[in-house]
Amino acid sequence: MSLSKTGVLYIAVLALACAAPFIGGYPLFLMKCLCFALFACAFNLLIGFTGLLSFGHAMFFGMAAYIAAHSAKVWGWTPEVAIIAATLGSAALGYVTGWLAVRRQGIYFAMITLALSQMVYFFCVQAPFTYAEDGIQSVPRGKLFGVISLADDRVMYYFVLAIFVFGYWMIHRIIHSPFGQVLKSIRENEPRALSLGYEVHKYKLLAFVLSAALAGMAGATKALALGLATLTDVQWQMSGEVVLMTLLGGMGTIAGPVVGSTIIIAMQNYLSGFGSWVTIIMGATFVVCVLAFRRGIVGELQHFLKSRSNKA
Amino acid sequence: MTEIFGVPIQAFMGQLTIGLVNGCFYALLSLGLAVIFGMLNVVNFAHGALYMVGAFFSWMLLKYAGIGYWWALILAPIGVALIGIAIERTMLRWLYQLDHLYGLLLTFGLALIIEGIFRHHYGSSGQPYDLPEVFRGAFDLGFMFLPKYRAWVVVMSIVVCLATWYIIERTRLGAYLRAGTENPKLVQAFGINVPLMVTLTYGAGVGLAGLAGVMAAPVYLVNPTMGSSIIIVVFAVVVIGGMGSILGSIITGLALGLIEGLTKVFYPEASNTVVFIIMAIVLLLRPAGLFGREK
Numbered sequence: 335m336s337l338s339k340t341g342v343l344y345i346a347v348l349a350l351a352c353a354a355p356f357i358g359g360y361p362l363f364l365m366k367c368l369c370f371a372l373f374a375c376a377f378n379l380l381i382g383f384t385g386l387l388s389f390g391h392a393m394f395f396g397m398a399a400y401i402a403a404h405s406a407k408v409w410g411w412t413p414e415v416a417i418i419a420a421t422l423g424s425a426a427l428g429y430v431t432g433w434l435a436v437r438r439q440g441i442y443f444a445m446i447t448l449a450l451s452q453m454v455y456f457f458c459v460q461a462p463f464t465y466a467e468d469g470i471q472s473v474p475r476g477k478l479f480g481v482i483s484l485a486d487d488r489v490m491y492y493f494v495l496a497i498f499v500f501g502y503w504m505i506h507r508i509i510h511s512p513f514g515q516v517l518k519s520i521r522e523n524e525p526r527a528l529s530l531g532y533e534v535h536k537y538k539l540l541a542f543v544l545s546a547a548l549a550g551m552a553g554a555t556k557a558l559a560l561g562l563a564t565l566t567d568v569q570w571q572m573s574g575e576v577v578l579m580t581l582l583g584g585m586g587t588i589a590g591p592v593v594g595s596t597i598i599i600a601m602q603n604y605l606s607g608f609g610s611w612v613t614i615i616m617g618a619t620f621v622v623c624v625l626a627f628r629r630g631i632v633g634e635l636q637h638f639l640k641s642r643s644n645k646a
Numbered sequence: 647m648t649e650i651f652g653v654p655i656q657a658f659m660g661q662l663t664i665g666l667v668n669g670c671f672y673a674l675l676s677l678g679l680a681v682i683f684g685m686l687n688v689v690n691f692a693h694g695a696l697y698m699v700g701a702f703f704s705w706m707l708l709k710y711a712g713i714g715y716w717w718a719l720i721l722a723p724i725g726v727a728l729i730g731i732a733i734e735r736t737m738l739r740w741l742y743q744l745d746h747l748y749g750l751l752l753t754f755g756l757a758l759i760i761e762g763i764f765r766h767h768y769g770s771s772g773q774p775y776d777l778p779e780v781f782r783g784a785f786d787l788g789f790m791f792l793p794k795y796r797a798w799v800v801v802m803s804i805v806v807c808l809a810t811w812y813i814i815e816r817t818r819l820g821a822y823l824r825a826g827t828e829n830p831k832l833v834q835a836f837g838i839n840v841p842l843m844v845t846l847t848y849g850a851g852v853g854l855a856g857l858a859g860v861m862a863a864p865v866y867l868v869n870p871t872m873g874s875s876i877i878i879v880v881f882a883v884v885v886i887g888g889m890g891s892i893l894g895s896i897i898t899g900l901a902l903g904l905i906e907g908l909t910k911v912f913y914p915e916a917s918n919t920v921v922f923i924i925m926a927i928v929l930l931l932r933p934a935g936l937f938g939r940e941k
Contacts, residue, residue, distance in 0.1 A: 387747045434926055437933040441689045441746050442885060446929065449882040453922035460915060570878060574754060581751065613762035620755025624748050625737060 351495055361487035362560065367599050368498040369556035374579040374591030375505050376548035381577075382586035383509055384541045385521030389444040389573050390451025391549050393431070394424040396568025397454060398550030403470040403563035404463055413476045413484060413558050417497070420554035421547050427454070428546025429539070436538045439524070448570060455568045469564030473557055490559055497555050501548050506588060508544060517541050549576075578616060581623045584630025593631050653911050659790040665907015666900065667796050667865060670803035671697075673899030674858040675880045677807055680889045681814070682851035684827045685844055688738060688749030694877025695760040696852045698870060700726045700859025702764060705775050705868045715778040718860050726856025727849040734848040739841075757874065764870035772867020781864075799861050806857065807896045814892055823847065882925045888938020898936060 355361050373395055380386045398420035406416040435446045458464045465471075475484035484490045508514050516537055519527045528534050557563040566572065575598065583594025598616070605612050627634055675693060682690050703725050704718035713721070733756060741748045781795040814820040826833045826840055834840040866872060880899075887898030902921050910917040928936060 387750070389750075434929050437929050438885070441683075441750060444747070444750060445689065445881040445885050446925070448878055449885065449922050449925055452878045452882075453919045456918040456922075459918075570874070574758070577751065577754075610762045610766035613758050614766070617755045617758030617760075617762060620758065621737065621752060624752040624755065625740060628744075628748065 348499070352492075355488050355491055361491045363599075363603060365487075365491055365494045365559040366556070367596050368494050369552050369559060370576075370579065370595040370599050371592040372498050372501045372555070373549050373552035374576050374583065374595040375502060375588075376545045376552060377576045378580045378585060378588075378591045379505055379508065379545045379548070380541060381580060382590075383514060383521060384517045384538060385524075386538060386542070387440075387444045387577075388435075388447040388542070388545070389570075389577065390431070390447035390449075390454075391545075391576050392568050392570065392572035393451035393454040394428060394546040394549040395553035395556075395572060395576075396458065396563070396565075397427055398424040398553035399557035399563035399567045400458065400464055400470065402554035403473040403557040406476055406558060407470060407473050408463075411476070412480050413478055413493070416476075416558065417551060417554040420557075421551045424550025424553070425543050425547035428543045428550075432539045432542030432546065436535050436542065448573065451568070451573060452570060455565070455570070458565060458568050464563075464565070467565065469562060469566075470557075471562060473561045473563065475558050475561070484558075494555055494559050497551065501551055502592075504548065509588065513537070513540075575616070578620055578623075580630075581628075582619060582630055584633030584636075587630065587632040587636060590630050590632035597631075656790055658911055659792075661907045661911045662904065663792060663796050663800075663907075665904045665910070667799050667903070668906060669900040669903015670799055671858050671862055671876065671899075672880055672883050672903050673807055673896045674803055674854055675876065676883045676887065676895040676899050677810055677892065678851040678854035678858075679880065679884055680892060680895045681810070681854075682848055683889045685823065685847040686734075686738065686742070686749070687746050688741070688753065689746070689881075690848075690851065691750055691753035691877065692733070692756040692760065693753075693852065693855050694873030694875075694880070695757040696726050696730065696873070697855040697859040697862070697876065698764065698868075698873030699729065699760060700856030701775075701863040701866075701868045701872065702768075702859075702870075703856070704860040704863045705773055708775065715860075715864075718863075719857070722860045723853040723856040726859070727853035730852035731845055731849040734845045738848065757877075761870050761874060768870060770869060770871060772869035772872075775863040775868055777864045795864060799865070802861065803858075806854070810854070811892050811896065879921050882921045886921075886925050886928045886935060888935025890935075891937040894935075894937025 354364055373391070377388065377391050380388050401423045402416045402420035405411040405419055406413060411419070431447065431450045434450065435443055438446055459466055463470075475490055477483050478493060482489065484493055509517075516527065516532055519530075520532070520534055520537060524534055527537075553567060556567075576595075579595040579598050580591045581594070582597060583592065584590030601615065602612055605615065623630065629637055675697060679690055679693055682688060682693075700722050703722035704715070707713040707718045707721060708715075737752060737756075738749065741752060777795055781793075781798060784791040784793045785797065812820075814823060822833065822838055822843065826838070826843055830840050862872070879902075883899050883902050884895065886902065887894045889895065902924065905924065906917055906920055909920040916923070
């Protein structure tokens with residue numbers, strides 16, 4: 335079996351990602367990009383492939399960051415255990431919130447998830463273990479499996495890359511499984527999926543939990559990589575950011591969120607000196623995306639390539 | 647000193663009136679959201695930001711032009727309504743044929759822009775808005791002191807809410823609106839300018855938010871983040887009440903403000919979250935909301 339074009343592209347991108355720290359990539363920045371890319375991919379599983387707009391995904395990202403940071407710093411757990419614990423924790427949170435939210439559809443779903451995440455935010459403001467405004471700082475990265483020290487940025491980078499590849503592969507598998515096909519049918523026409531005998535609620539809930547777990551994995555990895563878990567991670571702005579990343583890259587395309595999140599993170603990095611301008615530019619990007627190119631960068635690209643091959 | 651459930655009555659009533667004042671803002675904002683949603687099928691995320699703009703307009707009128715509270719009460723909402731009309735004409739208009747989610751995303755982007763602009767110019771700290779002379783002091787009701795301004799906010803909000811309800815449910819204009827909500831094509835075929843009506847509805851809806859902002863200016867510090875913190879609570883209020891009913895959103899708003907005030911007295915730790923907890927309970931028992939209909 336020969337490799338498809340996409341296969342070649344994936345291998346090329348992976349090779350580039352492996353080489354990145356040696357060809358001038360700043361490891362901390364790259365790790366941040368990867369974590370947010372995974373976060374956006376997890377979010378895209380809901381909006382792009384199930385048609386559910388969650389406006390509260392920061393609660394999974396942030397909560398998992400807190401759990402991982404706390405278990406690594408206070409309890410001294412090894413990084414892989416801390417990340418697994420945080421992932422399971424945010425899956426559980428996803429189960430409870432999803433169970434409430436799937437009762438309503440469309441616009442209400444978005445408002446409910448937003449409200450629930452605000453509740454989680456206030457919980458984090460008041461709970462003692464989050465250290466409120468300060469956040470959990472200087473989280474130790476620890477030793478992977480108790481053996482390999484992750485203190486070096488490059489070593490940590492490969493660990494993060496491995497997690498990202500795993501998460502991305504998971505999402506790829508989910509989307510292309512029979513389960514993923516059912517999700518797409520729900521996105522396209524929910525009443526019809528229901529009348530075909532699928533228990534739509536259960537499918538939505540499972541998709542929500544999976545998305546929450548993966549978002550949690552991203553948050554936990556971020557907390558260890560950057561050594562920081564703060565209120566910013568659970569705030570509603572973060573939920574908005576991940577929506578923007580996905581929208582900009584292309585909702586419903588598997589690679590779109592990676593592109594979108596990289597652009598947004600890079601933008602925040604370069605514009606960090608301009609304060610409020612970052613917010614204004616992000617808002618403007620939202621407006622432009624919604625009005626002018628709703629398919630997102632990758633979506634438009636695919637559309638362009640498709641229309642060209644149709645002509646030929 | 648008299649006590650209620652072990653709490654001094656003065657403190658108890660004080661929190662209750664603060665709760666009621668908050669409830670008035672919730673009611674005004676969720677009313678505007680409901681009116682806009684009914685007509686445009688857009689959940690207006692920018693509602694909170696425009697409420698903040700209303701508060702800032704009244705503060706700017708006083709600071710830069712020396713125009714006082716009474717004029718601000720009229721001018722600021724009109725200013726906000728004009729911004730709303732511009733937004734509807736230039737942007738929202740293009741999204742009606744699409745999924746409702748895009749309306750939410752667009753207005754979210756607008757909210758970020760508006761908030762960012764004000765934060766850029768005025769920083770995150772609040773600006774105080776001095777109370778007009780008439781409202782200084784309090785009424786002595788025997789068992790408590792009721793600050794005059796709080797009484798005014800409550801009375802004024804309820805009057806505005808009821809007037810809106812009356813216009814929509816009892817007048818000819820309201821009948822057009824309701825018909826336009828049900829079937830815009832048919833209404834247009836009868837010779838009514840539906841696109842204009844939609845524009846004006848959006849303007850009026852955000853004008854209500856601007857009015858709430860003017861009234862809120864002397865109560866809270868006028869700051870750029872006041873919109874985003876209230877809008878999420880208002881969304882929860884809307885989920886609880888359901889957007890189907892005008893009267894429903896007014897009652898839900900007021901009731902939740904009161905409940906929040908009560909929580910502040912008895913269990914302050916939960917005062918920020920109580921609205922969300924109630925939302926969760928309502929979702930369990932009546933998923934369509936208290937006054938909503940399942941579609």
